[in-house]
Amino acid sequence: xxxxxxxxxxxxxxxxxxxxxxxxxxxxxxxxxxxxxxxxxxxxxxxxxxxxxxxxxxxxxxxxxxxxxxxxxxxxxxxxxxxxxxxxxxxxxxxxxxxxxxxxxxxxxxxxxxxxxxxxxxxxxxxxxxxxxxxxxxxxxxxxxxxxxxxxxxxxxxxxxxxxxxxxxxxxxxxxxxxxxxxxxxxxxxxxxxxxxxxxxxxxxxxxxxxxxxxxxxxxxxxxxxxxxxxxxxxxxxxxxxxxxxxxxxxxxxxxxxxxxxxxxxxxxxxxxxxxxxxxxxxxxxxxxxxxxxxxxxxxxxxxxxxxxxxxxxxxxxxxxxxxxxxxxxxxxxx
Ligand SMILES: NC(=O)c1ccc[n+]([C@@H]2O[C@H](COP(=O)([O-])OP(=O)(O)OC[C@H]3O[C@@H](n4cnc5c(N)ncnc54)[C@H](O)[C@@H]3O)[C@@H](O)[C@H]2O)c1
Ligand SMILES: O=c1ccn([C@@H]2O[C@H](COP(=O)(O)OP(=O)(O)O[C@H]3O[C@H](CO)[C@H](O)[C@H](O)[C@H]3O)[C@@H](O)[C@H]2O)c(=O)[nH]1
Numbered sequence: 001x002x003x004x005x006x007x008x009x010x011x012x013x014x015x016x017x018x019x020x021x022x023x024x025x026x027x028x029x030x031x032x033x034x035x036x037x038x039x040x041x042x043x044x045x046x047x048x049x050x051x052x053x054x055x056x057x058x059x060x061x062x063x064x065x066x067x068x069x070x071x072x073x074x075x076x077x078x079x080x081x082x083x084x085x086x087x088x089x090x091x092x093x094x095x096x097x098x099x100x101x102x103x104x105x106x107x108x109x110x111x112x113x114x115x116x117x118x119x120x121x122x123x124x125x126x127x128x129x130x131x132x133x134x135x136x137x138x139x140x141x142x143x144x145x146x147x148x149x150x151x152x153x154x155x156x157x158x159x160x161x162x163x164x165x166x167x168x169x170x171x172x173x174x175x176x177x178x179x180x181x182x183x184x185x186x187x188x189x190x191x192x193x194x195x196x197x198x199x200x201x202x203x204x205x206x207x208x209x210x211x212x213x214x215x216x217x218x219x220x221x222x223x224x225x226x227x228x229x230x231x232x233x234x235x236x237x238x239x240x241x242x243x244x245x246x247x248x249x250x251x252x253x254x255x256x257x258x259x260x261x262x263x264x265x266x267x268x269x270x271x272x273x274x275x276x277x278x279x280x281x282x283x284x285x286x287x288x289x290x291x292x293x294x295x296x297x298x299x300x301x302x303x304x305x306x307x308x309x310x311x312x313x314x315x316x317x318x319x320x321x322x323x324x325x326x327x328x329x330x331x332x333x334x335x
Contacts, residue, residue: 001026001068001069001070001071002025002026002027002028002067002068002069002070003020003025003026003027003028003069003070003071003072003073003239004027004028004029004030004063004064004067004069004071004072004073004111005017005020005027005028005029005030005072005073005075006030006031006054006072006073006074006075006076006102007030007031007036007074007075007076007077007117008027008029008030008031008036008041008047008049008075009029009031009033009036009037009038009040009041009049010031010035010036010040010075010076011040011173011183011184011185011186011228012075012117012170012173012228012231012232013029013031013036013040013073013075013076014036014037014040014041014182015176015177015182015228015229015231015232016073016075016231016232016235016236017029017041017045017047018042018045018177018180018182018232019229019232019233019235019236020232020235020236020239021045021047023236025236025239026067027045027047028047028048028050028063028067028069029041029047029048029049029050030050030052030054030060030063030076031049031050031051031052031076032051032052032053032054032076033051035186035187037185037329037330037332038051038330038332039330039331039332040182040185040330042180042181042182048067050063053098054074054076054098054099054101054102055097055098055101055102056101057101057104057105057108058105060101060102060105060106060109061105061108061109064105064106064109064111065109069109069111070111070113070243071111071113071114071115071239071242071243072102072106072111072113072114072115073114073115073235073238073239074099074102074114074115074116074117075117076098076102077094077095077117077147078090078091078094078095078143079119079143080143080190081121081141081143081144081190081287082190082286084141084142084143084146085141085142085286085287088142091142091143091145091146092142092146092149095143095146095147095149095150096146096149096150096153099150099153100153103153103157103163106163107157107161107163112161112162112163112164113163113164113165113239113242113243113247114154114163114164114165114166114242115165115166115168115235115238115239115242116150116151116154116165116166116167116168117147117168117170118147118148118150118151118167118168118169118170118251119143119144119147119169119170120169120170120171120172120224120253120255120292120294121139121140121141121143121144121147122137122139122144122147122148122151122169123135123136123137123138123139123144123169123292124136124137124138124139124140124144124289125138125140125289125290126289126291126292129259129291129292129293130255130257130293130294130295131253131292131293131294131295132253132295132298133169133251133252133253133295133298140287140289141287150167151167151251154167154249155249158248158249164242164246164247164248164249165242165247165249165250166238166241166242166247166250166251166252166303167250167251167252168231168234168235168238168251168252168254168299169251169252169253169254169294170226170231170254170255171223171224171225171226171253171254171255171256171292171293171294172191172192172223172224172225172226172255172292173226173228173231174191174193174225174226174227174228174315174316174319175193175225175227175228175229175309175314175315175316175318175319176228176318176319176321176322176323177228177229177318177322178229178318178321181322181325181326182322183319183321183322183323183326183329184228184319184322184323185326185329185330187329192207192223192262192265193225193265193269193315193316193319194319194323195207196265196266196269196277197269197273197316197319197320197323197324198323199275199277199278200269200273200275200277200320200323200324201323201324201327203327205278206277206278206279206280207266207277207278207279207280208279208280208281208282209262209263209266209279209280209281209282210262210282210283210284210285210288211281211282211283211284211285211288212263212281213284214284214290215290216261216290216291217261218261218263218264220261220262220263221261221262221288221289221290221291222259222260222261222290222291222292222293223259223260223262223265223291223292223293224255224256224257224258224259224260224292224293224294225256225260225265225312225315226254226255226256226294226307227307227309227310227314227315227318229309229318230254230256230307230308230309230310231254233305233307233308234252234254234299234303234305237303237304237305238252238303241302241303250302252296252298252299252302252303253294253295253296253298253299254294254296254299254305254307255293255294255296256294256296256307256310257293257294257295257296258293258310258312259291259292259293260312263279264312265312265316266279268312268313268316269316269320271313272313272316272317272320273320273324
C-alpha cells in the first residue's frame, strides 16, 4: 500500500513526506512544481516523483494503479489570499475543478480515502475564539471559499462513491524540519515568520506590521502558529485513522490553541536570531481577522494527535536553522 501525496514538493507536503517515510510508509509524490521545489523531495527518501498536474486524470489513474495507492493526501492548491480576491476564477479552476479531476481519478482507480489541506480561512472572521469545527463557516475570500467548496465535495462523493475523507483545517503553519534540509520557500513569500527572518538575514530592511489598532492587547493581529512537523504528524495519524475506520466525512482544526500577536512573534524572533529586526507599522492588510485561535481538541481525541513542538521559540528556531543555512531557499536550477 502506498500514500500518494499531491503537492509533495511544497512546504507542508515535503515535511509530511519526510514524516511518512520516517514512519516506514511507501510514498509517491505528484507535483507540477508551480510553487514547489524538486529539491524538497530529498533523494535520500528514494520516493517516486511525478512532475504531473492533478488534472491529468489518465496519468493519475496509472500512477495509483502502478504504486498500489490506497490513500491520497492532497496539498496541491493555489493559496495566496490576495491573489484569490483579484483572480477568483483561477482559484475555482486550480482548487475546485482540479480537485474534482483528482477525485475522478481516485474513483476510477478505486482509491477511496483522502486527507485534505483545508484552512482556518473557511471560518472567515470568527465570532469567538478558540474556534471549534462546528462554528460558522463564512469565508471572506475566494481562497477560503474554494477550500470550503472542496470540503463539501467530500460530502457528496462519500454518498455517491463511498469516499472517506479527513479535512485538516490548518491555522498558521510555521517552522521547518529541524534536522533534514527542508523548509519554507514560497516565492513570493507572504507569511509573517519567513519575512521576519528575511529581515534578520539582511534581505529586507524592516518588517511591516500590518495594523496596530486591532482590538487585541497590543493592537496587532493574533494567530495560532503550528509547527509544520506537528502538522505532518497529524497527516500520518489521519491516514491511519482512515485505514482503520469506516470514517465517512470529517474535518478537524489543527493549531496549538495559543495565540501570539505580530509584535510578540517579532520579539521572539529577535531573541532567537540575536538580530534587532526593525519593525514599522503599516496599514491593515485587507481581510485580516484580529484573532484566529484553534480549538484542536477533536483532532486530539479522534486522531490521537498531540502537537509536541508547541513553543513559539522552538518553531522560530527551526525556521531560522533552515533560512540561515539556505538564505536563497532551494536551488531550482537543476529542475
Ligand atoms: N502554509 C500555510 O500556512 C497554510 C495554511 C492553511 C492551509 N494551507 C494549505 O496547505 C497546502 C500546502 O500549503 P503550502 O504552504 O505547503 O503550499 P505550497 O505552495 O508550498 O505547496 C503546494 C504544492 O502543490 C503543487 N501544486 C499546486 N497546484 C498543483 C497542480 N494542479 N498539480 C500538481 N501540483 C500542484 C505546488 O507546486 C506546490 O508544490 C495548500 O493546499 C494550502 O492551501 C497552507
Ligand atoms: O509582512 C507581514 C506579513 C504578515 N503580517 C501579519 O502577520 C499575521 C500572519 O500573517 P500570515 O500571512 O503569515 O498568515 P495569515 O494568518 O494571513 O494566513 C494563514 O492563515 C490563513 C487562514 O486564515 C490561510 O490559511 C493562509 O494560507 C495562511 O497562510 C497577519 O496578522 C498579518 O497581517 C504582517 O504584519 N506583516
